[in-house]
Amino acid sequence: QFTPADNQFIYDSVTEGTHVVDVATHRHGCCVLQRCIDYASPEQKMQIVKEIIRNSLQLVQDPFGNYVVQYVLDLPVDNLSWKFVEALSTHFVELSMQKFSSNVVEKLMQAGDPRAVSMIVGEITEFTDIATLLQDPFANYVVQTALSCADPAQRQLLVDAINPHLTMLRNTPYGKRIQGKITKESEGR
Numbered sequence: 001q002f003t004p005a006d007n008q009f010i011y012d013s014v015t016e017g018t019h020v021v022d023v024a025t026h027r028h029g030c031c032v033l034q035r036c037i038d039y040a041s042p043e044q045k046m047q048i049v050k051e052i053i054r055n056s057l058q059l060v061q062d063p064f065g066n067y068v069v070q071y072v073l074d075l076p077v078d079n080l081s082w083k084f085v086e087a088l089s090t091h092f093v094e095l096s097m098q099k100f101s102s103n104v105v106e107k108l109m110q111a112g113d114p115r116a117v118s119m120i121v122g123e124i125t126e127f128t129d130i131a132t133l134l135q136d137p138f139a140n141y142v143v144q145t146a147l148s149c150a151d152p153a154q155r156q157l158l159v160d161a162i163n164p165h166l167t168m169l170r171n172t173p174y175g176k177r178i179q180g181k182i183t184k185e186s187e188g189r
Helices: 004-014 019-024 029-038 042-054 056-060 065-073 080-088 092-096 099-110 114-126 130-135 139-149 152-169 173-187
Strands: none
Touching: 004 019, 004 029, 004 042, 019 029, 019 042, 019 056, 019 065, 029 042, 029 065, 042 056, 042 065, 042 080, 056 065, 056 080, 056 099, 065 080, 065 099, 080 099, 080 114, 092 099, 092 114, 092 139, 099 114, 099 139, 114 130, 114 139, 114 152, 130 139, 130 152, 130 173, 139 152, 139 173, 152 173
8 A cells, every 4th residue: 555645646747737638538547537536635636636627628528538527526525516617617508519518517507506507507598599509419408407406596597598499499309308397397386
């Protein structure tokens, strides 16, 4: 068994330059990075987490890197989801329409930080072409999650933005789910 001091060279190497991106976006490297986090001292863990946050925009869009970000989001660290939200702010609409990053956007809203939900819902409702999000194979799930996670005022903003498009969405599989979520949750209140 090595001590954290014996392992420090690993953490220094991984967090140097763009190495965290190189490791996290590799098929096997993403698993190695997760194990490094598991066995890290608190200081080493934060050393890696800071680099992952700093590179989060690139990582969330990657088939392997997004899993590293999601893994880190499960760590019991105060304000962690908010730090990712700050790093990804102004990109939530584009990230919602991508296969890998849309899962991270949903997880950020589900993490329970009301500031995170508010920022993400704000970007969605301010997007001028919300109909595109409602029909997108990935973003529609982000919208559904937003409807579930938003506080009543934010949820109403979403519903108001969605309502003009409901007739157009009526015959689409995504639209039916969104319409059902609006109806079901409205009746449950």
